[in-house]
Amino acid sequence: MSSIPVLEIFGPTIQGEGMVIGQKTMFVRTAGCDYRCAWCDSAFTWDGSAKEQIRQMSAEEIWQELKELGGDNFSHVTLSGGNPALLKSLGVLVSLLQQNGIRTAIETQGSRWQDWLLAVDEVTFSPKPPSSGMTTDFLALDYILEKMKHKDISLKVVVFDEQDFAYAKQVHERYPDVPFFLQVGNEDVHTTDDDVLLSRLLSRYEWLIERAVQCKEMNDAKVLPQLHALVWGNKRGV
Amino acid sequence: MSSIPVLEIFGPTIQGEGMVIGQKTMFVRTAGCDYRCAWCDSAFTWDGSAKEQIRQMSAEEIWQELKELGGDNFSHVTLSGGNPALLKSLGVLVSLLQQNGIRTAIETQGSRWQDWLLAVDEVTFSPKPPSSGMTTDFLALDYILEKMKHKDISLKVVVFDEQDFAYAKQVHERYPDVPFFLQVGNEDVHTTDDDVLLSRLLSRYEWLIERAVQCKEMNDAKVLPQLHALVWGNKRGV
Ligand code: SF4
Ligand code: SF4
Numbered sequence: 001m002s003s004i005p006v007l008e009i010f011g012p013t014i015q016g017e018g019m020v021i022g023q024k025t026m027f028v029r030t031a032g033c034d035y036r037c038a039w040c041d042s043a044f045t046w047d048g049s050a051k052e053q054i055r056q057m058s059a060e061e062i063w064q065e066l067k068e069l070g071g072d073n074f075s076h077v078t079l080s081g082g083n084p085a086l087l088k089s090l091g092v093l094v095s096l097l098q099q100n101g102i103r104t105a106i107e108t109q110g111s112r113w114q115d116w117l118l119a120v121d122e123v124t125f126s127p128k129p130p131s132s133g134m135t136t137d138f139l140a141l142d143y144i145l146e147k148m149k150h151k152d153i154s155l156k157v158v159v160f161d162e163q164d165f166a167y168a169k170q171v172h173e174r175y176p177d178v179p180f181f182l183q184v185g186n187e188d189v190h191t192t193d194d195d196v197l198l199s200r201l202l203s204r205y206e207w208l209i210e211r212a213v214q215c216k217e218m219n220d221a222k223v224l225p226q227l228h229a230l231v232w233g234n235k236r237g238v
Numbered sequence: 239m240s241s242i243p244v245l246e247i248f249g250p251t252i253q254g255e256g257m258v259i260g261q262k263t264m265f266v267r268t269a270g271c272d273y274r275c276a277w278c279d280s281a282f283t284w285d286g287s288a289k290e291q292i293r294q295m296s297a298e299e300i301w302q303e304l305k306e307l308g309g310d311n312f313s314h315v316t317l318s319g320g321n322p323a324l325l326k327s328l329g330v331l332v333s334l335l336q337q338n339g340i341r342t343a344i345e346t347q348g349s350r351w352q353d354w355l356l357a358v359d360e361v362t363f364s365p366k367p368p369s370s371g372m373t374t375d376f377l378a379l380d381y382i383l384e385k386m387k388h389k390d391i392s393l394k395v396v397v398f399d400e401q402d403f404a405y406a407k408q409v410h411e412r413y414p415d416v417p418f419f420l421q422v423g424n425e426d427v428h429t430t431d432d433d434v435l436l437s438r439l440l441s442r443y444e445w446l447i448e449r450a451v452q453c454k455e456m457n458d459a460k461v462l463p464q465l466h467a468l469v470w471g472n473k474r475g476v
Binding site for chain 2: 221
């Protein structure tokens with residue numbers, strides 16, 4: 001069966017990060033991840049805590065729900081996870097959205113290939129730095145980025161500390177032709193104190209800017225925060 | 239003489255807004271504007287208050303100062319104002335930067351044409367909404383956008399209120415093929431109370447997102463704050 005395990009469908013809202021930051025979009029968040037990042041802000045997609053909320057949906061059902069929620073107020077859908085690139089069955093949804101004139105974007109760590117990635121309009125690969133506790137399979141990433149060579153893609157590395165920054169440099173140097181984004185890490189993915197979170201995120205953002213500014217290997221990088229975290233804190237579904 | 243009236247040269251820092259948001263860049267801010275926007279955040283470029291600080295510089299002198307300030311840590315320069323498109327003499331600087339492998343970006347309201355705009359890598363046109371007190375010469379803007387048709391350009395409209403939002407819609411509909419950005423207006427360009435400013439900017443940003451999300455004509459828009467104002471408040475030179 002080609003059903004898709006869905007955890008959240010929400011929007012319209014804006015994309016808060018990366019290559020299409022600010023873009024008005026709907027989100028479809030799928031369940032399941034092959035990673036277990038220490039600071040994962042979507043751990044509920046893989047740690048079992050939201051297991052009851054997972055719905056097995058067909059592409060057509062997802063499309064109907066997107067239309068119910070968004071009405072005429074969207075033309076862009078972001079596929080998020082977990083790692084949506086685990087799901088062969090997502091290809092049907094990507095085609096269906098395309099047939100209906102909807103642009104698509106996706107974020108994946110770049111650990112798994114799916115042929116339907118070629119059909120997604122904007123693909124962000126976000127390999128995970130050392131602080132995540134994960135190890136990047138660079139041969140897999142090489143293979144995937146080679147396949148996506150002429151597509152609209154970007155690399156995005158979340159940075160928490162100096163080691164992560166060194167890793168980001170390594171990634172950027174390995175793929176110099178891929179547009180590169182540095183993103184501030186969120187160390188408090190569970191706090192509900194929005195003011196504390198905000199001032200912390202902004203001071204970490206300032207640190208990351210400072211760090212990038214002093215580093216000639218980052219001359220062509222873009223340094224961004226997560227806008228949704230600045231505006232809505234750690235709230236889900238916005 | 240082809241000298242350029244310069245008010246500020248600073249960086250490297252990041253571009254806080256618009257089509258290359260997050261990009262590491264140096265800034266060159268020129269003096270003089272043909273507009274007098276009510277809420278101008280760079281009024282010192284035209285209101286006489288910083289007259290003593292204006293330096294008449296050659297392109298070569300500006301390039302030297304950029305290198306002194308930025309060393310090896312930049313490959314991108316943003317030309318800002320005032321309205322830099324008033325200055326025929328800026329063309330020499332654009333060429334000089336290009337010859338040195340530096341990418342350039344500019345922001346102008348789109349009231350005046352210069353041939354050298356064709357040589358700038360990323361051009362943001364920011365026509366001013368009603369709250370500015372200015373009136374857009376749409377025939378001039380038509381002419382300029384037609385000339386820039388195959389270049390990497392965008393439109394950006396600052397929005398303070400409903401009337402501005404209606405104006406933004408009108409601009410976006412007039413030029414549907416030009417990537418379109420909505421930007422939160424900063425109503426407190428003089429305050430030094432960064433906390434008040436921050437919470438106000440974020441709540442206005444939330445309002446603008448809400449407004450755009452409910453408007454089908456804005457399906458393809460990007461909605462952005464000014465990152466530098468969130469991080470550094472109204473401070474100059476960052
Ligand atoms: S790859 Fe993404 S979704 Fe998976 S554990 Fe890491 S941060 Fe979470
Ligand atoms: S066009 Fe720009 S620089 Fe000129 S007055 Fe308006 S906001 Fe200020």
